[in-house]
Amino acid sequence: MLKTHYEGLSSSQVEESKNKFGTNTLSEIETETFWDKLKGNFEDPIIKILVVALVIDVIFYFLGQVEWFEPLGIAIAVLIATLVGTYSEFSNEQSFQKLQEEASRIKCKVYRDGNVSEIPINDIVKGDYILVQTGDKIPVDGVLVDGHISVDQSVLNGESKEAQKHVPNEGYAYKDGQSDFLDEYKVFRGTVVVEGEAIVEAKTIGDSSFYGQLAKELQAEDRESPLKVKLGDLADGISKFGYIGGSLIAASFMFKKIVLNSLANGTPILDYFASGNLGTAVSDVVTAIILAIIIIVVAVPEGLPMMIAMVLSLNMKKLLKDNILVRKLIGIETAGSLNILFSDKTGTITKGLLEVVLLCDGDNNQYDSNSDIPEKLGKVVDVSISQNTNAVLNIQENGEKVVLGGNSTERALLHFISDDIGKYNLNTVDNIPFNSKDKFSATQVEGEYNLTLVKGAPEKILTSCTTYYDKDGNKQTFGKDKLETINNKINELAGRAIRVLALATTDKAVGTELFEEMTFVGIVGIRDDLRAESVQAIGEALDAGIQVVMITGDRKETAMAIAKEANLLQKDTDIVLTSNELQKLSDEELKKMLKDIRVIARALPTDKSRLVRIAQSLDLVVGMTGDGVNDSPALKKADVGFAMGSGTEVAKEAGDIVILDDNFNSIAKTVLYGRTIYNSIRKFIVYQLTVNVGAILIAFIGPFIGVDLPLSMTQMLWVNLVMDTLAALSFGGEAALRKYMREKPKSRTEAIINKDMWSSILTNGGLIALLSVLFLKLDFFKELFRTGPTGKEDIYYLTGFFSFFIFLNVFNMFNARTTELNLFAHIRENKGFLKVVGVIVVVQVVMAYIGGDILRTAGLTLKEWLTVAGLAIVIIPVDLIRKTIRNTLKQS
Secondary structure, three states, X not given: OOOOOOOOEOHHHHHHHHHHHOOOOOOOOOOOOHHHHHHHHOOOHHHHHHHHHHHHHHHHHHOXXXXXXXXXXXHHHHHHHHHHHHHHHHHHHHHHHHHHHHHOOOEEEEEEOOEEEEEEHHHOOOOOEEEEEOOOEOXXXXXXXXXXXXXXXXXXXXXXOXXXXXXXXXXXXXXXXXXXXXXXXXXXXXXXXXXXXXXXEEEEOHHHOHHHHHHHHOXXXXXXXXXXXXXXXXXXXXXXXXXXXXXXXXXXXXXXXXHHHHHHHOOOHHHHHOHHHXXXXXXXXXXXXXXXXXXXXXXXXXXXXXXXXXXXXXXXXXXXXXXXXXXXXXXXXXXXXXXXXXXXXXXXXXXXXXXXXXXXXXXXXXXXXXXXXXXXXXXXXXXXXXXXXXXXXXXXXXXXXXXXXXXXXXXXXXXXXOOOHHHOOEEEEEEEOOOOOOOEEEEXXXXXXXXXXXXXXXXXXXXXXXXXXXXXXXXXXXXXXXXXXXXXXXXXHHHOOEEEEEEEEEXXXXXXXXXXXXXXXXXXXXXOOEOHHHHHHHHHHHHOOOEXXXXXXXXXXXXXXXXXXXXXXXXXXXXXXEHHHHHOOOHHHHHHHHHHEEEEEOOXXXXXXXXXXXXXXXXXXXXXXXXXXXXXXXXXHOOXXXXXXXXXXXHHHHOOEEEOOOOHHHHHHHHHHHHHHHHHHHHHHHXXXXXXXXXXXXXXXXHHHOOOOOOOHHHHHHHHHHHHHHHHHHHHOOOOOXXXXXXXXXXXXXXXXXXXXXXXXXXXXXXXXXHHHHHHHOXXXXXXXOOOOOOOOOHHHHHHHHHHHHHHHHHHHHHHOOOOOOOOXXXXXXXXXXXXXXXXXXXXXXXXXXXXXXXXXXXXXXXHHHHHHHHHOOHHXXXXXXXXHXXXXXXX
16 A cells, blocks of 8 residues: 555646657567568578579570460469568558557556546656556656565566565665666566555656667567468478479370370380470470479469468457457467366456445444445444555545556455545555465554554454454454354355455554454455356357366355356366365376366466466367466466456466457357368368369379360469469458357367368369360360361360369369358358459459460350350269268268
């Protein structure tokens, strides 16, 4: 408890300081520019191969070996592969940073014009008096003018030992710009208040602070998620497949040219290498090399990184609308794979709107409001609450109470006391802030009352009480019968899910043994109603295969009452442990019990870290919620740390995701969106690999069936553009479906491509190749198209084949986007899907008319277009048959 009320700066003084010294804003950390990212993307091995191919093709163009549009096509592929990817990555990064800045602006408690108000950290000016409390990050460099605190300075000096900070003696000279972390009077921006509260005078602000000077060197911690590891392995596998496929296709092309053509013409194979045929041989080799490179480009999923960035960005914005701020993208990626979630009770499962509903005195008289308490006892109650708190109470002119700082319990208690609290003449001598280990706080006061006020857990206080205050404020003997009566009352309230705190006083000074001969003031009952939506959200999490463990500082009986109401306790085998019981268990015993644990009562922050460690040793993906400084280690260790929006800035920094409304329902939504992202990526992979299998098989088989280039090089590049880049857009906006919450969590070691996906890829990829071969070899299909002009007799037929291949893959987009038989299920919820499909079809039709020699196309008639579409749609019923067989086998 601070000793003095402060006026702080006036409005005119704030403006004067701002004009003279500026504000507390830090210069933005320089991030990678668009051009830096673009330059970095040119280091990609695939792009290097394309650039080499481009140079070779340009040389051969000038030698007259290739047409001008071939090097142009490769140049376009290079630009698309780099520019589109760079733009997507850059824009999503910018969007991500902007959302974080807007949603996570720190507010500080500052004295101005005689009142405490919360203002953004950037609006602080030199000379401001700032109230800092346990869990706060200090926003400036400055000195203490009141109070004393312990601070963690490790972010600046790497020392884990807490430093004690006090009000300086007279004659102390503040030295600006010096980083003496041993200075017990000076505090630094970015350090964390571990214990206590104080008033800090802002001396050095913004970029001039020590933190500001270091800010440009501070880097965020990066770590890879299970999903990124899986995708990295997949991309490597696909790349190898592309390299092998490209090499085989180049070899088959040359085998056809050298061996098969010689045999067909009846000429010796060695004649191919004759000097007179050198130009043709060189041209064939160049064609084979370029073809191999194009196959590699088609095979490698350049659209996958863009797809991931896009789906993360889209879902990140949706999550923010649902009060979920993604601080680290790894969090949303991993949330969908959670196996176990350790969740705080207060404000997460319950509303967090704590309300004091009763006070019970030593005679077991119950008072349902402050006005019901007799006057003399009421004065003791008011002093016990108002003077022993780290929250600040302001009573407005209209009589409204405004409480700043403190936790939800402190704020609820201050709303319970009378409005006449300001008339008591008291000064604070010393205090002991509350901490979760000792479970009490104490404040020594002098003036109208000369005593120490104690507030905390009943089991900590009651046994030390020898007297109590009666309704007239007189001390009476607090015997065993009184203690038993009060304990029975506490148990009754616990069964009604009402939390209880005990109030007491002692004549002992802070710093001596307080817990002797104390005087009992009363117990206050605090109610925190269950969130109605929590029951449903917990049910969804359980259906999703996630074990939910509620962690609370409440008594075991209170915790059990809430857990039953939330449907967390459903079986006789469900286990409820207190912190003491947990500590008595060995790690091996805890591992065996973990699957049945549902509640940890009277929990300590160290319990959270241990639970995370034990769960991860069982290869579980672990989620942890937290709001305090002491929760930070557990939040960092967990696979996904959920920090509460009302929590400390330290907890928010340690977490991967900030739940802005502190609601368990929001945690369940995060899991849903995490699973949506995972499933959207899987859909794109199915589609992408189907295109790859089809294209590579056609290019490989083509030379052996008499068609050197079933798809020309520029057509292959066009397929890569349309089927890689645009398809990423279509699958990026897939809806978050509730059915995902009925799936089991994905194992860390589970491959991203499952059996059903392989079934779809190989069936449809093989079908595309088979239909393409039939299209190219059977006269029936050729007769469906007109004969072209002299020299280009097959132009309409080949245009039809090119469009047929594109349309096959367009229709397969419908197959890939859902595992259901109803291909239009939830399609309206992905507004971009049909738009992208429409764009691909329209652009393909237009390109057929204007592509000319570049794309080897010519305009088709309406009848020919309908023929192409009619033939291509066959891929849909074939895949429906595959899905039906799959469903039948599952049921059997």
